[in-house]
Amino acid sequence: MNNKNILLLGITLLVLVSIFSFQVKALDISGQFSSRLGYYEQNNQLVDRERLNLILAESFGLKGGLYLNLETETKLAKISGQNRETTLRLSEAYLDYYTNKIDWRFGKQIISWGSAYQLNPTDYFSPKDMTAIKPFNEKIGVNAIKGIYYGKNRVEVTGVITPFFTSNRISPDYFQKQVKLDSVANTLENLQAGIKITKRGLRGFDLSTSFYHGRDRQPIFRNFSVNPQPPLQMKYPMANHIGLDLVGDLGENDIGFWTELDYSQYEDNNYQGRLQLVTGFAYTFNNNLHLMSQAYHQGGRHQSEEDLQLLVFHLNKPIWQFHSWDANLFYDLINSTYALNPQINYSLTGGAELQLGFTIVQGEKKSNPGYLATLLQDMAYAFLSVSF
Amino acid sequence: MLKHKFLFNISRFFVIFLIIGFFAGSTSAANLTGQEILKKVETARRAKTVELKNTMFIYNESGDKRERTIRIYHKQAEIEKSLIKFLAPADVEGTGFLSLKNNQKEEMYLYLPALGTIKKISGSQKNGSFVGTDFSYNDLTVLSGANYTDNYSAELLEEDKEYYFLKLDPKDDYEYKFAKMQVRKDIFYPVKIEFYDQSDNLIKIMTHANIEKIASNWLARKISMENVEKGSKTVMMIDEVSFGKSLADELFTTRYLRRN
Numbered sequence: 001m002n003n004k005n006i007l008l009l010g011i012t013l014l015v016l017v018s019i020f021s022f023q024v025k026a027l028d029i030s031g032q033f034s035s036r037l038g039y040y041e042q043n044n045q046l047v048d049r050e051r052l053n054l055i056l057a058e059s060f061g062l063k064g065g066l067y068l069n070l071e072t073e074t075k076l077a078k079i080s081g082q083n084r085e086t087t088l089r090l091s092e093a094y095l096d097y098y099t100n101k102i103d104w105r106f107g108k109q110i111i112s113w114g115s116a117y118q119l120n121p122t123d124y125f126s127p128k129d130m131t132a133i134k135p136f137n138e139k140i141g142v143n144a145i146k147g148i149y150y151g152k153n154r155v156e157v158t159g160v161i162t163p164f165f166t167s168n169r170i171s172p173d174y175f176q177k178q179v180k181l182d183s184v185a186n187t188l189e190n191l192q193a194g195i196k197i198t199k200r201g202l203r204g205f206d207l208s209t210s211f212y213h214g215r216d217r218q219p220i221f222r223n224f225s226v227n228p229q230p231p232l233q234m235k236y237p238m239a240n241h242i243g244l245d246l247v248g249d250l251g252e253n254d255i256g257f258w259t260e261l262d263y264s265q266y267e268d269n270n271y272q273g274r275l276q277l278v279t280g281f282a283y284t285f286n287n288n289l290h291l292m293s294q295a296y297h298q299g300g301r302h303q304s305e306e307d308l309q310l311l312v313f314h315l316n317k318p319i320w321q322f323h324s325w326d327a328n329l330f331y332d333l334i335n336s337t338y339a340l341n342p343q344i345n346y347s348l349t350g351g352a353e354l355q356l357g358f359t360i361v362q363g364e365k366k367s368n369p370g371y372l373a374t375l376l377q378d379m380a381y382a383f384l385s386v387s388f
Numbered sequence: 389m390l391k392h393k394f395l396f397n398i399s400r401f402f403v404i405f406l407i408i409g410f411f412a413g414s415t416s417a418a419n420l421t422g423q424e425i426l427k428k429v430e431t432a433r434r435a436k437t438v439e440l441k442n443t444m445f446i447y448n449e450s451g452d453k454r455e456r457t458i459r460i461y462h463k464q465a466e467i468e469k470s471l472i473k474f475l476a477p478a479d480v481e482g483t484g485f486l487s488l489k490n491n492q493k494e495e496m497y498l499y500l501p502a503l504g505t506i507k508k509i510s511g512s513q514k515n516g517s518f519v520g521t522d523f524s525y526n527d528l529t530v531l532s533g534a535n536y537t538d539n540y541s542a543e544l545l546e547e548d549k550e551y552y553f554l555k556l557d558p559k560d561d562y563e564y565k566f567a568k569m570q571v572r573k574d575i576f577y578p579v580k581i582e583f584y585d586q587s588d589n590l591i592k593i594m595t596h597a598n599i600e601k602i603a604s605n606w607l608a609r610k611i612s613m614e615n616v617e618k619g620s621k622t623v624m625m626i627d628e629v630s631f632g633k634s635l636a637d638e639l640f641t642t643r644y645l646r647r648n
Contacts (some may be wrong), residue, residue, distance in 0.1 A: 256510025387478035
């Protein structure tokens with residue numbers, strides 16, 4: 001355990017002792033243990049991750065609250081390797097303060113924007129843990145100040161400032177060794193800021209417009225020469241974004257509908273403006289089958305960067321009273337590649353669940369530097385989670 | 389995703405449950421037709437606001453049990469509003485559900501603490517049954533005071549000193565062919581419903597038990613749904629209840645949905 005972790009643990013214990021000293025009766029303690037095992041067929045690799053989250057929540061009623069999520073994780077990336085890593089971190093730690101019209105949140109927090117399923121062009125702030133076995137479900141908290149103003153007629157204005165840039169968590173093996181990724185300094189010029197204006201109940205729809213200034217979490221090559229010499233340099237480009245999000249029901253059958261788009265304009269003239277668009281529908285049938293379909297487009301930021309066009313289908317259905325199955329199908333229209341991911345969710349007891357699933361990939365398997373590349377691997381996994 | 393759907397379904401169920409659960413007392417009347425009895429059940433006065441804490445026990449055909457505890461706030465006004473907070477088990481604690489119903493249009497939102505976000509939910513998720521329970525939405529609308537006579541025609545099969553026995557025929561397509569309802573004469577409170585399939589086979593039985601009068605409102609402390617076909621059962625117990633409490637409109641907003 002390094003010095004940073006020891007310091008973090010010390011601060012956490014200090015906070016805990018303080019809370020216990022003053023407000024023991026109101027303190028809510030909960031947590032989760034999870035064990036995740038994944039086997040990747042391509043490189044015959046076994047990944048084993050155990051995680052323990054201890055959550056401490058303290059409510060100050062109508063004035064606010066305090067929330068701490070202390071996480072310790074141990075990870076073994078290769079079955080025969082020596083590189084078991086143990087990490088201790090505060091995955092979230094924030095203070096809520098409520099005024100008459102504004103709810104403030106200060107500290108490390110997960111911020112989720114957008115109504116689409118898993119692929120959210122307007123989800124600007126919280127990066128994803130791309131080292132996770134199922135990275136879509138793993139968001140990382142960021143240090144931020146967030147304020148939500150609640151106006152008349154169900155109008156909400158959300159403002160967020162994150163002083164430091166946090167990239168997606170990427171495995172060191174992800175990029176080729178000839179690639180060098182720029183680091184981003186924690187300076188004022190790298191500050192990320194965004195605002196979202198939401199009108200709810202607009203003929204049954206919620207409409208949001210958002211603006212964001214900050215860096216892409218998906219890196220791009222610095223130079224695009226015909227014969228690049230290694231090491232190739234990549235960076236997180238700075239951009240201004242404008243986004244739109246519409247969600248509601250269509251028709252008398254209440255078919256769920258959403259569309260979410262983002263257009264980004266880059267400060268570096270080497271890159272072209274990029275459009276991301278996702279539109280989807282969802283419907284639940286009388287037999288409990290839930291069906292979701294979604295189309296996603298992500299333009300390239302440079303003529304040499306490939307567009308990404310996906311069709312996404314998701315189904316789920318309960319079985320045997322407490323259990324369920326679900327399936328995801330991703331179809332890459334450009335590369336004619338699809339990934340199928342069926343999964344069984346088995347409830348062991350109240351608060352404990354076992355998930356078993358696999359992903360199979362068929363098609364050309366062209367490499368794509370986007371984060372979806374992580375999904376396109378043949379693999380099998382088992383997740384166990386116990387909440388307390 | 390499925391867990392979200394499950395939570396939504398459970399939440400949506402309790403919103404409807406609130407409608408059916410709190411019929412007030414009424415005077416009995418003689419020589420009523422089935423349709424008139426149904427109308428009396430439908431129009432019986434219900435509490436304008438209610439706050440309650442529920443525990444739900446779900447049993448599968450093997451007798452295994454799951455338990456969920458929730459707190460519900462409901463306000464009957466121009467817009468019918470409900471806020472539901474999940475208290476247990478730990479994996480769903482803090483999850484919230486908000487429903488705003490204006491005429492036939494309903495807006496529904498789910499708050500997921502792990503994501504720190506509010507999701508607007510498709511109305512079609514009210515189709516079918518409640519995941520992990522033996523209730524379907526249609527089971528509940530059979531008893532719902534909101535649209536009884538619009539959706540069902542009632543025939544009085546028989547009566548005795550204490551009960552009316554009605555046969556309910558759906559006016560539109562329905563997952564059951566018909567249902568039989570047993571109604572208490574003194575308070576026009578449904579105590580038992582039997583559901584039959586297209587082959588006239590009994591498939592489900594819903595019962596209201598431990599009926600008490602609390603603050604001028606009749607309340608079934610225990611509601612059970614038994615699936616005769618599958619052998620499974622869901623039982624709901626009302627642990628705490630408060631009628632007529634002043635609940636501010638601000639409570640039924642996305643702002644308060646986010647709060648613990």
